[in-house]
Amino acid sequence: MRVLFAVFASPTHVYNLVPLAWALRAAGHEVFVAGQPGVVDVATMTGLPAVAVGDELDSGGSWRAGGTWNQAAISRGLAAPHEEQLLGGWNHVLGEFTMGCGVRYESLADQSFADDLVKTACAWEPDLIIWDALTFPGPIAAHASGAAHARLLFGLDYIYRLYQDYIRLRDLQPPERRDDPLADWFTGRLARIGRRYEPEMATELLTGQWTIDPAPTWMRLPTTLPTVSVRALSSPGPVVIPDWVHTPPAKPRVCLTFGLTMRELLGDTSGSTGDLLRELADLDIELVATLDPSQLDMATIPDNVTIVDFVPLNELLPTCSAIVHHAGAGTRNLAITHGVPSVVIPHPIWDGPECGRMFQTRGIGLHLPLEEFTPEALKAKLVTILADPSFRTTAREAQRDLLAAPTPHSIVPTLEELTIRYRRRL
Numbered sequence: 001m002r003v004l005f006a007v008f009a010s011p012t013h014v015y016n017l018v019p020l021a022w023a024l025r026a027a028g029h030e031v032f033v034a035g036q037p038g039v040v041d042v043a044t045m046t047g048l049p050a051v052a053v054g055d056e057l058d059s060g061g062s063w064r065a066g067g068t069w070n071q072a073a074i075s076r077g078l079a080a081p082h083e084e085q086l087l088g089g090w091n092h093v094l095g096e097f098t099m100g101c102g103v104r105y106e107s108l109a110d111q112s113f114a115d116d117l118v119k120t121a122c123a124w125e126p127d128l129i130i131w132d133a134l135t136f137p138g139p140i141a142a143h144a145s146g147a148a149h150a151r152l153l154f155g156l157d158y159i160y161r162l163y164q165d166y167i168r169l170r171d172l173q174p175p176e177r178r179d180d181p182l183a184d185w186f187t188g189r190l191a192r193i194g195r196r197y198e199p200e201m202a203t204e205l206l207t208g209q210w211t212i213d214p215a216p217t218w219m220r221l222p223t224t225l226p227t228v229s230v231r232a233l234s235s236p237g238p239v240v241i242p243d244w245v246h247t248p249p250a251k252p253r254v255c256l257t258f259g260l261t262m263r264e265l266l267g268d269t270s271g272s273t274g275d276l277l278r279e280l281a282d283l284d285i286e287l288v289a290t291l292d293p294s295q296l297d298m299a300t301i302p303d304n305v306t307i308v309d310f311v312p313l314n315e316l317l318p319t320c321s322a323i324v325h326h327a328g329a330g331t332r333n334l335a336i337t338h339g340v341p342s343v344v345i346p347h348p349i350w351d352g353p354e355c356g357r358m359f360q361t362r363g364i365g366l367h368l369p370l371e372e373f374t375p376e377a378l379k380a381k382l383v384t385i386l387a388d389p390s391f392r393t394t395a396r397e398a399q400r401d402l403l404a405a406p407t408p409h410s411i412v413p414t415l416e417e418l419t420i421r422y423r424r425r426l
Helices: 011-026 037-045 059-064 071-076 082-087 089-108 111-124 137-145 158-170 181-191 199-207 260-270 273-281 313-319 329-337 352-362 375-387 389-403 408-422
Strands: 002-006 030-035 050-052 128-132 148-152 210-213 227-229 253-256 286-290 305-308 322-325 342-344 365-367
Touching: 002 011, 002 111, 002 137, 011 030, 011 037, 011 128, 011 148, 011 329, 011 408, 030 037, 030 111, 037 050, 089 158, 089 181, 111 137, 128 137, 137 148, 137 181, 137 199, 148 408, 158 199, 181 199, 210 408, 227 408, 253 313, 273 286, 273 305, 273 375, 313 329, 322 329, 322 375, 329 342, 329 389, 342 352, 342 375, 352 365, 365 375
Parallel strands: 002 030, 002 128, 030 050, 128 148, 148 210, 210 227, 253 286, 253 322, 286 305, 322 342, 342 365
Antiparallel strands: none
């Protein structure tokens, strides 16, 4: 069969789909990736064919300029604890849902993306479209081409949780207050392909005919959606492994990695990269920190600190006693995959804060909220992680749970069966 992957221009979201795409190719299916021009090179470097759709996207620029994905908007919205969101009541949930449909999600994959993806799908006629959970032109292209379609999650399913909150609170309102931003959003998109929006289409357009979820079961939010579980696998793209990575360390090795945006946020909070490194280097450890030269503000690097711009965590983590990270989906999955305890300083976008709390509740790490971060606070939590063997024991239990999940290869027959069931053309 033919399988089209739709994803907006984010390298980490592309890497999330690569293992499944290659499993399908290895099973003999035709596969290619569609996304904005900025993502084509990322996809092709993983060996997957790709096509550009829509206009260029500068999501990083939007962040730095305080655009729709700025820290404050996300932190007050989906990344807030669920109980706090519900305390806001109907007006809060309606506002979040309206902003999501009309602004946030639209900004990532706009009308130019949708129009081009529809043309591509109608020309190529895929049997199945697998779309990234924030790439909502995917179901529109499926309706236009007759393909079955599935949503691939990259983190916690906040979209469905917010939709369920919206429905529950909407049904308590008088008829004149029951706004429907989802209908407004999808009515226009469907009209462009000659389809009429019906209320019973809402869940499918928002969450797919089924969901593919790579998260460990204990990290998932409650759902009644048809879901196919798959093991999260690493796919960082083309990498070179430094020769020192596999050398057994003489002292406990600790990885410190935050990703580009989180590096900038921590720089604003801690005041000095040098202060952070000096504080941690005071411990009897070997510290591997992923920082680029522009972020170093110290003349001399401590002897027990190794600075690298990038190192493949899949190779490094088996030699580590702990990892300090931002709860990015790829990084946290690798920490679990290799049974390494974590100190989580969560990124404020999407599910970082909630995942930090989950790590602490499960006993596989400690949570240090960004607003409480100082080099001294991080050092104290790292000392606790290294000194208490229960964190390693519990991390190994979580590792076994994750490794028991089906591989991308093993779910291919399930995807084939679901595609036959759901595609709309003979």
